[in-house]
Amino acid sequence: MSEYILEMKQITKEFTGVKALSNVNFKVKKGEIHFLVGENGAGKSTLMKVLSGVYPYGSYEGDIVFNGKVQQFNKINDSVETGIVIIYQELALFPDLPVYENIFIGNEVNHSGVLDFNQTIVESKQLLEKVNLKVNPETLIKDLGVGKQQLVEIAKALSKDVKLLILDEPTAALNEDDSENLLQLLLELKKQGITCIMISHKLKEVISIADKATVIRDGETICTLDASKGEINEKEIIKNMVGREIEDIYPKREKKAFGDKILELNNWTAFDPQLGRNVSKGIDLHVRKGEIVGIAGLMGSGRTELALSIFGNSKSYKIQGDLFVDGRPANFKHTSQAIKAGIAYVTEDRKGDGLFLLQDIKNNITASNLKGISSNGIINQNEEIKIADHYKSSLGVKASSLQQLVGNLSGGNQQKVSLGKWLFVGPKLLILDEPTRGIDVGAKFEIYSVMNELIEQGMSIIMISSELGEVLGMSDRIYVMAEGEIKGELSSEEADQEKIMQLATQ
Structure with missing residues (x-):
């Protein structure tokens, strides 16, 4: 039996002629915590969607080998049945249902087709103990903080006899205490033999608990770093992520009198x-x-x-x-x-409040200052294109065109569009x-760097x-x-x- 629980071989995935993944190779050993790191848009989430069946067999090239067998997942349930569970940053919980129902939804405890709520609550308590969450299983999800909801998601994964747990940016919305609790839980799950893949931008998390870290850049596998060899450190990760060394992540700015x-x-x-x-x-x-x-x-x-x-x-x-x-x-x-x-304000919630995800880059950038591209109430479309292209270029927005939907951009590029939208009002x-x-x-x-330029x-x-x-x-x-x-x-x-x-x- 192979020491690897997962091998993804030569994975290639295209979207309308654009290669999101190009011959990616990714191997994970049983019982390890393996981080997947890279810049926004590098292909990390796409690779995990291939693995979990969101992108079904036939929509990509290459092989997925799990527990020694080549897999052909056509939907998420196929991967779940083999023991692969993915938890996304946007949690898939029902806020108006209690914790115990959320844990077993789609995987209900029943006898001859009759739901057994008493047994569901008993088993929920056991799972909540495993994730160190001290709440009443009958508590409604909406009455829990984000950190506790994250633990409910993990309990839900454990109810499905998970062998490989994938977490996509699990600490992005958590405070430091909740983040630390989650990392400690992953170490405990590792002791129980559960393998974990985690996507994270927080390098201190990678450094603190990773056994291995695979770097993806521009849809290609760059390297796999090994903690046991002392390879997982901030300098090495950054160099491989961005293709260059960033000696100081905070660029210097000449101090002037205010x-x-x-x-x-x-x-x-x-x-x-x-x-x-x-x-x-x-x-x-x-x-x-x-x-x-x-x-x-x-x-x-x-x-x-x-x-x-x-x-x-x-x-x-x-x-x-x-x-x-x-x-x-x-x-x-x-x-x-x-x-x-x-005065202009770039919100912390770019997806919920800051951007129109179903509209293109051009419309988003000009949305806050339509008067600036209008005459007698009519938008000058040539001027709109000119303005939008200026901010796309000056802010380094990586996109195929101004017509690309903002919802399809990476987080970093969405943030640049949000910034461009407010710079256009001339604050x-x-x-x-x-x-x-x-x-x-x-x-x-x-x-x-953009912030420093604006200050200049x-x-x-x-x-x-x-x-x-x-x-x-x-x-x-x-x-x-x-x-x-x-x-x-x-x-x-x-x-x-x-x-x-x-x-x-x-």
Whole structure:
């Protein structure tokens, strides 16, 4: 019997003449944690969709050998029946059903066709214990946090006698504690003999638990790194992912004297009527021309709520306090007023709020400033193409054409389109909320370089980020938030991770 539980041989997959995968070879040993890494659009998720049957046999070239047998999966259920289960970043749970029903949905406990709910609950408790989740199986999914929902998905996989567990960006939406709990669980499952393939952009996760890491670039297998040989380190992974060494992921920017205050908040308080509490309390904050101001804090600290309250108050918070733009009092009742005043906001949820996924690149880039390409209410299509092509080129959006649907782009390229959409309104202050969430290290470097270019051009940036390295690497000053309040202000020279976390947990 082979030591490999999985061998994917010479896998080639095309979409309308474009090769997404080209002769990819990928081997995973039994009982190991094997990471699949690469830039957005490299082909990682496509390869896993081939493996799981989302792309059926016959729609690709090459062979899948699982447990020593060549497989021909025509649908997901075929791969599940052999012991392969994939968990996507967007969880496939039913929010209005209880935990136990979600765990066994499609795999119900029954006797002669009659569902046995009592036995289902008993077995659910056993599975929840395996994943270290202490919740009542009768709890509704919608009443659980994202981290706990992720564990329910894994319990669901265990109910199907999983032999190979695939996780696609499982920690992208998790906080640090939930992410750490998930990584520890994978190590426990490894002890139980379960093999795991994990796609992740977070290199510290790869370094901390990977036995092997296979790098894919531009649809081709580049190499497989082995932890036992000391090959899995940040420098080696980045070099193989992007095809070059990035000595410093945070590009250097020449420090210049900052200009006048672009934005200032005095005793700024935002009350959320739906939650019945203040989401921002007594905020004093300012941003100068040519400055990147970082806002750090744990999830739920009020960072996004603060940004929304500044950018036209789309959530209808009850506002108290003073807002000044260029030294003049401002009172934005709508996002259009904030845009007119020179403020733009790139949301953290690019798929849900930031982009029109079913429209093309051209329409997305021009959506926030149709007046800029219109005359007498009629869009100048030639001008629209010219503008969209300018931002596609200047931001390095990798796409076949301006007509490519945004929903078909990689995460990094979607983020660039979202950025281009707001740069077209010509802001003086750009608010970036989690600007590199869910994108790879190469795309991050490109986003950071764009940020530096914008600062050189005289723009100012507020950057909200959960990644402390990003906050420290890019910010000139840092505000730290907790429970809707500013707990401290740090210069880039005095700030470090320990000081930020100390303030964030006050």
